[in-house]
Structures are given as C-alpha cells and as structure tokens.
Amino acid sequence: MTAERMLIRAANTLPRFLSALLLTVGWNSAFASTVVEIGKILPPISITQGGQVVIEKDGYRIAPWSGPRNLGQIQVIQYVPGTRRGGGLYDPLTERMRTELEFASYRITAIVNLEAAAVFAKPFVRATVVAKQRAFSLATLVLDEAGTGEVGWDLTEESAFIVTDASGRVVDAIFGEPRDNDAARIFHTLAGLLKSNDPQ
Numbered sequence: 001m002t003a004e005r006m007l008i009r010a011a012n013t014l015p016r017f018l019s020a021l022l023l024t025v026g027w028n029s030a031f032a033s034t035v036v037e038i039g040k041i042l043p044p045i046s047i048t049q050g051g052q053v054v055i056e057k058d059g060y061r062i063a064p065w066s067g068p069r070n071l072g073q074i075q076v077i078q079y080v081p082g083t084r085r086g087g088g089l090y091d092p093l094t095e096r097m098r099t100e101l102e103f104a105s106y107r108i109t110a111i112v113n114l115e116a117a118a119v120f121a122k123p124f125v126r127a128t129v130v131a132k133q134r135a136f137s138l139a140t141l142v143l144d145e146a147g148t149g150e151v152g153w154d155l156t157e158e159s160a161f162i163v164t165d166a167s168g169r170v171v172d173a174i175f176g177e178p179r180d181n182d183a184a185r186i187f188h189t190l191a192g193l194l195k196s197n198d199p200q
Contacts, residue, residue: 032175035154041168042068042077045152050114050145053133060130065142067109068168074106074193077162079149081116082125090161090174093183097190105194109140115147116158163190166197 035043044066052065068075076097080086094108110132117125126143133141144150150158157176163186165171172189174182 032157033154033160033173035152036160036162036170036173036175038170038172040170042162042164042170043152044068045149047111047142047144047146047148049148050143053130053141053143055130055134055137060133062143065140067140067142068164069109069140070107071168072166074166074190074197075164075168076106076108076190077164078108078110078160079144079153079155079162080110080112080159082112082114082122083116083118086113086116086159087125087128089159089177090183093161093178093187096183096187100187101191101194103138105197106190107140108138109142111142111144111149113144113147113150113158115145115150161186163193165193 046064046066048064050065051062054061054063068077078090078094080089097103097108112125112129114122114125129141129143133139149155153160155175159176161174161178163171163173171193172186174186
C-alpha cells in the first residue's frame with residue numbers, strides 16, 4: 001500500500017482533526033509493519049509463554065494475556081525489547097503523558113519482549129518489570145517470553161508505540177526509535193483524541 005493510499009484511508013476513517021494532522025506530518029513509519037495500519041483494528045495477540053504481571057499480597061504471578069483488552073477505552077500499547085536501550089525508548093514520551101494527560105481517561109499496556117534479552121539479563125528484566133507494575137498499578141505490564149508480539153504484529157523495527165481509539169482502530173504509531181517529530185506528533189494525536197472523547 002502506498003503512502004498516498006494509506007493517508008486517504010486515514011482521512012476516510014478517522015476524525016477530521018487526526019486526518020489533517022497525519023496529512024501534514026507525512027507518517028513515514030507506517031512501513032515498519034504490514035499488520036499495524038492506520039484506520040484498521042489492531043489485531044489481537046495471545047501471549048501464553050509469559051503473560052501479564054499480576055501483583056499479589058505475597059508476591060506476583062504471571063497470567064496468560066490476550067489483547068488489546070478493555071475495548072471501549074482509548075489505549076496506548078507499547079511493545080519494546082527487553083534490553084537497556086529498549087527499556088527507555090519511549091520514556092520521554094510516556095513521562096510527558098504522565099504529567100500532562102489524565103491517566104484515567106485512557107489505558108496503557110506495555111509489553112516487554114524477553115526473547116530479545118540476553119540470557120543472563122532476563123532475571124533482571126523480569127524483576128524490573130515487576131517493580132514497575134508495583135509502582136504503576138493502573139498500567140498493564142506483560143512479559144513476552146517468546147517474542148509473540150513482534151511476530152504477530154510484524155514489527156520489523158522490534159518495537160512500537162501504538163495509539164488506538166475506543167473501537168480498537170489504530171490512530172497513530174511509532175515504530176522503532178522516535179524520529180524527527182514522532183514523539184510530539186503522537187502526544188498531540190493522543191491529547192486530541194482524548195479531548196474529542198470527553199463527554200463535556
């Protein structure tokens with residue numbers, strides 16, 4: 001699919017303010033996945049080797065996870081490799097979201113690809129993810145032991161930051177490391193989507 005056809009599809013399926021935004025910025029990172037497309041429902045994946053971190057009184061457990069879940073909510077889904085670089089890839093963007101947007105108005109899921117981690121580093125990565133789940137209980141953190149998400153979403157850049165609307169359709173995405181104005185664009189896309197979804 002050409003960039004022109006993708007943008008035409010976006011204009012026909014997304015709110016007008018989002019379509020105008022995408023047309024002006026030239027959304028080049030779409031070519032990093034043949035599965036995740038603007039205006040289309042994000043395909044669900046099921047992670048059974050690993051899963052969601054569930055904090056319990058005396059520890060934690062890992063539960064099989066299928067998603068995205070919580071349809072009916074605007075969502076942010078991050079998929080990152082379990083490496084030092086991957087762990088901080090979208091931190092500036094998520095920190096801005098945390099300080100400037102109302103967290104309760106959208107759902108965030110972070111999936112960590114443990115298959116990308118070195119064998120000796122995997123216990124540390126797991127412990128770090130569990131600690132983050134304890135600190136950020138409203139987020140959903142998932143450990144992907146087999147790289148299921150990378151394959152299922154055809155992430156040639158190995159990581160992604162995806163925003164979906166309440167129906168589960170992809171509104172915007174970053175693949176791999178943010179380039180140029182990617183982070184600013186996707187922040188304003190999310191902020192605009194939240195504003196348009198506000199009943200007030």
